Each structure stands twice: as structure tokens, then as C-alpha cells.
Amino acid sequence: MKDGDINFKIAPHPWMICSLPLLLISWAYGLFIVPTDIHQGEVYRILFLHVSCAINAFAISAVLFVCSVQCLWKNNTHFSYWGLPIAETGLFWTIFTLITGSIWGKPTWGVWWTWDARLTTTFILALMYAGFMVLWHAADNSSTRNKSCAILGILIFADVPIIYKSVSWWRTLHQPPSILRTGGATMSTPMLMTLLAVLCCTLLVSAALIRYRAQNRQLESQLEQQMFELESSQKGEPL
Amino acid sequence: MHKKTKLLAGGIIIIATILLMSVLSLQQNTVYFYTPSEAMAQKSSLSHKKIKIGGIIQKGSVDWQAPALSLRFVVTDTEDTHIPIEHTGTPPDMFKEGQGVVVDGRFNTDGSTFMAETLMVKHSEEYQIPSEGKSMNTDLLKKSILEKE
Amino acid sequence: MNATAYIAAAYGTTLCALVLFWVRSIRQRIQLVEMQQSHLRTQTTQS
Secondary structure (H helix, E strand, O other), X not given: OOOOOOOOOOOOOHHHHHHHHHHHHHHHHHHHHOOOEOOOEHHHHHHHHHHHHHHHHHHHHHHHHHHHHHHHHHOXXXXXXXXXXXXXXXXXXXXXXXXXXXXXXXXXXXXXXXXXXXXXXXXXXXXXXXXHHHHHHHOOOHHHHHHHHHHHXXXXXXXXXXXXXXXXXOOOOOOOOOOOOOOOOOEOHHHHHHHHHHHHHHHHHHHHHHHHHHHHHHHHHHHHHHHHHHHHHHXXXXX | OOHHHHHHHHHHHHHXXXXXXXXXXXXXXXXXXXXXXXXXXXXXXXXXXXXXXXXXXXXXXXXXXXXXXXXXXXXXXXXXXXXXXXXXXXXXXXXOOOOEEEEEEEEOOOOOOEEEEEEEEEOOOOXXXXXXXXXXXXXXXXXXXXXXX | OOHHHHHHHHHHHHHHHHHHHHHHHHHXXXXXXXXXXXXXXXHHHHO
């Protein structure tokens, strides 16, 4: 083993292990302790999950944007390790935004799905994240792969403000924002605080997942390098 | 020109194009729903098309015949336009007088009633705990359905 | 279906998928670490 090589442990970092129980505690608070909503009753509790998933998908696109810009601007090699895990986790939360939204839509709106502007633009976000993953695996050269994926990473981020403003720009079935709006939040404080707690815990889980998977990528490329060096030495060629 | 600059310029152009295209296409083609006033004004051109109408369920207009699954009500907006709606099927739990609604269907042959195939409740962005004892903020609901920035 | 069923479906699927995602990531790590160790062993036997 060379000096520059990193020896990763199998167990995730302690605070990463903590993130999942913390998330479960915040879920339990949202499910059993916070009072019901006067309009929707119990079913509104999906809000905590749905909104957290959505904000995670958006936040991850911002991280992807920063990484992509760094990759294009400074030829940063971090993108080789971080790019794919970020997109994978982003896709995960986007898919669960759509799934939980659909499950919430049936009892409140009366339909599982409708092609309104908010739902359509979120669907496009999922497609773009999936496209990123396809492009990543399709490229045969890591330099062109990084560049083309970084451009797509910037485009993915460009979709997020459209999703956010879709409910204000167009008529939709989806309701406008409850929190970040002119005239103050239209959500009771206990609900808002619970939502923030669930959101923070979800962000923690996301960060842990991305970091762990990025380390896997790093380990993988390290292994490839070692294999390559072994092969070269077996052939008796100078390194 | 430097390679990086070219790449950046290309990226910006692609972003701008996609943003512009999506904004334009959504504005032109996807009028998600018409308000009752718009639907009445364009009734002759819309009469044979499958459209969506979104508005407020008028107070005192709901007639629900559970055994026949027949639902009749009137949808209205801020401009005092009233459209009678007919729908077959159980409405969602949140369907009630004064609530927002989006109906998908078409006008009947004489244009007097809108036959809704799909009925969707459009609620406002308000979430309140019961102890605060407030009733539904109707102004907020109207704004959320009928007014855009 | 009542509200509880919808809530359980939403939270249940998300939790299952999240756990599965974690398990897959850890299994990937185990595999990589094992490969690295076996590679180190071949290196030591050669020298």
C-alpha cells in the first residue's frame, strides 16, 4: 500500500450512524405528537415526509451545481468521486417526492397524479437526475464524462427555481408555498418546527449517504490504480 | 478562444434555451384550468373540447345523492360567474362547500351544465392546528386558485 | 382506505427504500474492502 492510499473502514462514520435513528425520532414526533390539521385531519402528516424529500432533492441539486462548476472551472478531480453519488441520492429523493406526493394526493385532491406545472417540472427533475446517471455510465473516458455530466449538473440545478416558482407562474392543482411566501407562513408554529426538524434529519441522512458512497467511488478508483500497477510490474515494465 | 470559455458559453446557451423553451411551452400549451368566467366567455370555442375548470364550490349548491353516486354543485369565482357541474362518483373527503375544486370534462350539448369526468379538490396552502380555532381562510383560497403573480 | 393507511404507505415505502439504499452502499463497501485486502495479499506473496 502506498502512502497516498486511504484505508476506509466498513462501518460508516459515527454521526452517520446517528442520522437514521434521529430521522426516525423526528418522524415519530410528526406522526404521533404534533396536533392534526383542521382542514385535512390526520393525512396531512405526509407533509413532513413529502416536503423534506422535495427540499432534499432541491438542496442536492445545489450541491451538484457547486461541484459541476468546480469541475468545469478548475478541472477539479473531486467530481469523479462525488458526481455520481450526489446524482443518485438526488434521484432517490425526487422519486420519493413523487411517490409520497402521489400517496398524499389521492385522499386530499382525489387523484394520484395530474399533469400540472408543479408535478410535471418535478417529474422532469427525476428524468434529469436519471439522465445524469445514464450519461455517467455511458461515457468511456473519465474526462469527457466529467465535463458532460457537469454541464448536465448545471442544467439540473436550473430546473429547481422553475419547480419552486411553478405554482406562482402557472395555474396548478398543487397549492402555493406555505412557508417562504410574502405575508408570512400559513402553517402553525408546532407544524413548522416539526417540519424543520424532519428536514434537518433528512438532510443529515442524505449527507451521510453521499459521503459514504463517494468514499466507495474513491476506494474503487484506488483499487483500479493498484491493479494497473500490479499488471505493469508483472510485465516487467517500468511504472 | 480558450477551451474552458467555449465550454462555459455553450453551457450558458443551453441553460438559457431550455429555460426559455420550458417557460414558453408551458405558458402557451398548458392552461391547466380555466376560471368559470374564462370558460363562459369562450364557451362556443371550448364547447366540444375536454377542458378543466377551477373555482370555488358555491355555498348551498351541493346536492349529493349517495345511492346513485350522483353529485351536483355550482362552481363560481370572484366575478360572480356560476357554472352547474354534474359528476358521477364519490367526492374526496376534502370536498365541501366553499372549498376549491378543479373539474375535468366537457359542457353538455346545450351548454347549460358541465359534465365532469374527474373531480379534484384544490385546497389552499394553509395548515392550522385545531386549538387556534380558526375556520378556513377563504380569501387565501380564492387568491391561491384565481390569482397569479 | 383511511388516512392511517395512506400515512403508513408513504412513510413505510420511504423507510424501506432508505434502509435498502444504505444496505446496498455498505455491501458495496464490504466488497471493495475485500478486493483491496486480497490484492494486498497477492502483492506480499509476490515480493
